[in-house]
Every structure is written in structure tokens, then in C-alpha cells.
Amino acid sequence: MPRGDLFIVMLLLWTFVGMGVDGERVTGVLNGQVELRGRYGHNPDVGSVEWTKYSAKNSTKKLIYVFTKPNNTVCTQPCQNIRFNSQNMSLTLVHLTPEDEGIYEEKAIFKNNSIKHFNVTLSLECPASLVASNITVSFSLGSLILKCEINCEFKLLKWLRNGLPLPDDQRFSLTENNTTMQVSNLTSSDCEIYTCQVTNENGISEVFVSVTDKGPCQVNTFLRFSAIIFPVGLSLICLLVLCIILIYVCKYYGHRKIKATSPEEPVYDEPISPQEEAATPTPDLLIVYQDIIKPNDSHQSEDFGYSTIAYVLENMQPSQTT
Known part of the structure; x- marks a missing residue:
């Protein structure tokens, strides 16, 4: 009952x-x-x-x-x-x-x-033909949601895709007493014809829906492809960078090893304090002042302190003889 x-x-x-x-x-x-x-x-x-x-x-x-x-x-x-x-x-x-x-x-x-x-x-x-009246279709976050609208009580409800039972796939889930079906991780093959088949004491009722909107399926397929390609590409880039780093490291240590095996060059110590240079003897210089202007009168030169070279030489000779 x-x-x-x-x-x-x-x-x-x-x-x-x-x-x-x-x-x-x-x-x-x-x-x-x-x-x-x-x-x-x-x-x-x-x-x-x-x-x-x-x-x-x-x-x-x-x-x-x-x-x-x-x-x-x-x-x-x-x-x-x-x-x-x-x-x-x-x-x-x-x-x-x-x-x-x-x-x-x-x-x-x-x-x-x-x-x-x-x-x-x-x-x-409820006549069998009126048990199921419609199927509503909606898309949410890469998932397909189908809801079978039921007008009265039923004994059994089944979902079909292209006239065949649903595949044994975890992406297909049923809720609300099987009246709602959700397909996650959509692909283009999921956008097909779905059937809601309802059975009561008066017979079997079926309603169909064709998911003709391929856009969400195609977009989700692209997203899944991108989700696979992006990690692979990122891994290849990281591997390439690691190889470049290893090559530079090997070159660096190889150059250091070659340089370490070369003969040592003599090292000269620089003097801490500068050496004193030997002083060169300097001869005594005789400083002679020569007047540019010669006074006309010799007496005038003596009065003002002017002298001539001849006068100086005459005065030097007696001192040298003594």
C-alpha cells in the first residue's frame, strides 16, 4: 500500500x-x-x-x-x-x-x-503515461544534472542513455529516490539522449531529453585536457632548468679541478716598508750674484753695496793662498 x-x-x-x-x-x-x-x-x-x-x-x-x-x-x-x-x-x-x-x-x-x-x-x-512528465537539464561546474519530474507515486525508476542502461562509471550518481541524476567530469560523449523510465501499478511511463547543448561538454573536455597537459609541461620545464643547473655546476667544478693541478708560480713577498735610497753627494756650489745693471761709477757701487765679478775674484785669491 x-x-x-x-x-x-x-x-x-x-x-x-x-x-x-x-x-x-x-x-x-x-x-x-x-x-x-x-x-x-x-x-x-x-x-x-x-x-x-x-x-x-x-x-x-x-x-x-x-x-x-x-x-x-x-x-x-x-x-x-x-x-x-x-x-x-x-x-x-x-x-x-x-x-x-x-x-x-x-x-x-x-x-x-x-x-x-x-x-x-x-x-x-495515476495513469502510467502521466507518472513522469518532464526532464529538466542544467549544468553546474563541469557537471550535467538531469531531474525527472514525477506526478505521482511509482514503484521503479531507471535512467537510460541512448536506450541503454547507464555505464558502470563512478561519474554517474543518483539522488532523491533516483529522480535526479548527475554526471560529473563531462566529456563530449556524455551529451546524448537520456530517458527517465518510471513504472507503477498501471504500467510504464517514459520521457526523453536530448542534451543538444554541446558547449559545456566541449568546454569541460578542454579543461580536462588542459589539466593533464599543464602539469606535464610544467614538469618538463622544471626538468630542463634542473639539467641546465647541473651542466653549469659540472663545468664550474671541472674548471676548478684543472686550475688546482697546474704548477705553482713563485710568489714574491713585497717589502713591508719602503727601502731608503742612497744619498748622492752634491758638490759645494758657489753662488755668484751678477748684477744686471752695472753702475757707471765704481765708487757709487761700493757705496750702495754693488760689486763686480772681478772684484770678488780679487778678494778671494788672498784667502785661498793663506
């Missing part, structure tokens, strides 16, 4: 046993319409009728319609898919969706202020 139906049955048991309320079960078809008929609303002694819904997914209660005689109706919820018949006090739901499943309660308020309740449980049948 589906989980939603089990919850409805438990809620019905609580309603019938705990409150002593009569009820019936109505089955509708997905995307179709169904009429929910009450039991007490058409009674002439009824002054007003209220329709309330208990959701099948949770126990929340929502007031839908209020009818007060003679002809006053109030819709408290969006009423695009709800029709009210004032002749028999019934509700008609159109374009049924899974959210419409649940328990609908008719509350009849009589003119003497007495109140009676009647419950209608609505469940939906």
Missing part, C-alpha cells in the same frame, strides 16, 4: 472511531475532475454548509467554501480549480493534482443550531 494511502486510512480510522463521522471514498484521475457530494447540505433544514480539507501529507486543516442560505457563497482559498454547486451543496475539483488528495469534510449547520459532519476521502489514480 502506498505511504499516502496508509496515512489516509489511519486518518479515516481516527475520524470514524474518534468522532463517529460517516464518510465515503472517491477516486479521481490525475489531471481530470471529480465531484465531492455531501450528505446533509441539500437538507432544507440546513442553514449553512462549510467545506474543509485535511491534507493527505500532513494534518493541516483548511477552510475552502462557506455557503449560507439563501445564496451567499464565500471561497476562502484560491478557487481557480474549485466549483461549488448550490443545488446539492457539492464541490467539483478540476485539473486534479497530487496536492488535491486528502479528506474533505462537510459541516452542515442546521437552523436549530445542530451540527453534523460528513467526510469524503479523495485519492488519485
Whole structure:
């Protein structure tokens, strides 16, 4: 039994046993319409009728319609898919969706202020052709994400690529009860036709999608190629630089070795202090002053201290003889 139906049955048991309320079960078809008929609303002694819904997914209660005689109706919820018949006090739901499943309660308020309740449980049948409706495609960080939109409960869901089961590859992962598939590290071969195949008690439903946008796949292929080439190129460059360094090191130490084996050249010590040069004898010089201007009168020269060379020589001769 589906989980939603089990919850409805438990809620019905609580309603019938705990409150002593009569009820019936109505089955509708997905995307179709169904009429929910009450039991007490058409009674002439009824002054007003209220329709309330208990959701099948949770126990929340929502007031839908209020009818007060003679002809006053109030819709408290969006009423695009709800029709009210004032002749028999019934509700008609159109374009049924899974959210419409649940328990609908008719509350009849009589003119003497007495109140009676009647419950209608609505469940939906999902034709196999309507189980899966669409596949949404998105790309994120080099990954392909496919989501299969499901309208009702199913027993089995499988993904196919080009009509074949998915390859045994860790790049393919399934989440959210297999409704979402992710392909990481995209390549151009991943951009193909994918199928969401859903099985329920009424048969098999399939929806297809063709990933025609090759751009993300090609970009990711280039990134993967770059991720491989870049480290290899960097390693080659580092190896080349290392070889050049080794060549220079070998040349340097080889030159040092050759220089170390050559004969030693004599080394001369330079004097610490400069040597004194021998003094050369200098002969005594006789300094003779010769007047440029010769006085006309010899007496005048003696008075003013002028002398001639002849006079000097005459005075020197007696001193040398002595």
C-alpha cells in the first residue's frame, strides 16, 4: 500500500472511531475532475454548509467554501480549480493534482443550531503515461544534472542513455529516490539522449531529453585536457632548468679541478716598508750674484753695496793662498 494511502486510512480510522463521522471514498484521475457530494447540505433544514480539507501529507486543516442560505457563497482559498454547486451543496475539483488528495469534510449547520459532519476521502489514480512528465537539464561546474519530474507515486525508476542502461562509471550518481541524476567530469560523449523510465501499478511511463547543448561538454573536455597537459609541461620545464643547473655546476667544478693541478708560480713577498735610497753627494756650489745693471761709477757701487765679478775674484785669491 502506498505511504499516502496508509496515512489516509489511519486518518479515516481516527475520524470514524474518534468522532463517529460517516464518510465515503472517491477516486479521481490525475489531471481530470471529480465531484465531492455531501450528505446533509441539500437538507432544507440546513442553514449553512462549510467545506474543509485535511491534507493527505500532513494534518493541516483548511477552510475552502462557506455557503449560507439563501445564496451567499464565500471561497476562502484560491478557487481557480474549485466549483461549488448550490443545488446539492457539492464541490467539483478540476485539473486534479497530487496536492488535491486528502479528506474533505462537510459541516452542515442546521437552523436549530445542530451540527453534523460528513467526510469524503479523495485519492488519485495515476495513469502510467502521466507518472513522469518532464526532464529538466542544467549544468553546474563541469557537471550535467538531469531531474525527472514525477506526478505521482511509482514503484521503479531507471535512467537510460541512448536506450541503454547507464555505464558502470563512478561519474554517474543518483539522488532523491533516483529522480535526479548527475554526471560529473563531462566529456563530449556524455551529451546524448537520456530517458527517465518510471513504472507503477498501471504500467510504464517514459520521457526523453536530448542534451543538444554541446558547449559545456566541449568546454569541460578542454579543461580536462588542459589539466593533464599543464602539469606535464610544467614538469618538463622544471626538468630542463634542473639539467641546465647541473651542466653549469659540472663545468664550474671541472674548471676548478684543472686550475688546482697546474704548477705553482713563485710568489714574491713585497717589502713591508719602503727601502731608503742612497744619498748622492752634491758638490759645494758657489753662488755668484751678477748684477744686471752695472753702475757707471765704481765708487757709487761700493757705496750702495754693488760689486763686480772681478772684484770678488780679487778678494778671494788672498784667502785661498793663506
